[in-house]
Amino acid sequence: MHLKDNRNVKKIERKKFKNKEKKLQRIHYSLLIMAMISFVVNYMFLRNSTIGHDIRYVIYIFCVPVIIGVLFFGIYRREFLIKTYLSFNKTFEKLYVIGFFLLQGVLISYLSFGQIAWITWSYLNKKESEKNKIEIINCNITGFYLKKNPDISFKFNNRTEVLSVTTEMNRENYNRNRKDYKVEITVQKGIWNYYVVKKWELKKKNL
Structure with a gap:
């Protein structure tokens, strides 16, 4: 029991x-x-x-x-x-x-x-x-990724960084040679070694 x-x-x-x-x-x-x-x-x-x-x-x-x-x-x-x-x-x-x-x-x-x-x-x-000054940096383009979720890649402080691009810009990138372009980025330095991107623009180099 x-x-x-x-x-x-x-x-x-x-x-x-x-x-x-x-x-x-x-x-x-x-x-x-x-x-x-x-x-x-x-x-x-x-x-x-x-x-x-x-x-x-x-x-x-x-x-x-x-x-x-x-x-x-x-x-x-x-x-x-x-x-x-x-x-x-x-x-x-x-x-x-x-x-x-x-x-x-x-x-x-x-x-x-x-x-x-x-x-x-x-x-x-x-x-x-927001407490720090606005800086403008120029970086050489290292690649255009043209497939799904397109972006452009570039070197910053010896590391590869990427920025997403619009569909319209991606179509234009098909006919661009990365060696002829640079990216101009407006930034403000934040915590540690990170920079907040305010805006950026793809520009043709003065060859």
Whole structure:
């Protein structure tokens, strides 16, 4: 009788856990959709065009927020993760589960913690750039990308940068030789080694 009672208790606990997970998954799914929509809107309409590079951006605006996010969600979902992990017996299945949830954690962390860090940095970078003088820089064109999502590439501080172009300009670029052109960019220096692009223009070199 005692064994039967234990089985019934475990069965009830499993049912409660499953019901709880179903409710949480619906909430999590809604939050994920909202985060994805927010990311697309911010990227398409609110993103500041910048050129430049600094390893501190990679460390503090990408790596650190993502790592914090993975740890946060790992602790928050530890019960579910442990139960799922223990439900598999084979080593390759356990490794697959670890890899799958780690990849999922990185993605969700980037869309949440990473996005907050990115938006905050973009705002502060723009505010800082507004305090600095306007500069005009000229860079040689290194290439015209003419296919989907066309752009022009150029060298700035020994790194390749790209600027998106309109469909009309892209049609014109088909008949242009990159060696005959340069890009004139109006910028203001922001945080670290990043510059906010105010405007830019493709100009023919004086040969």
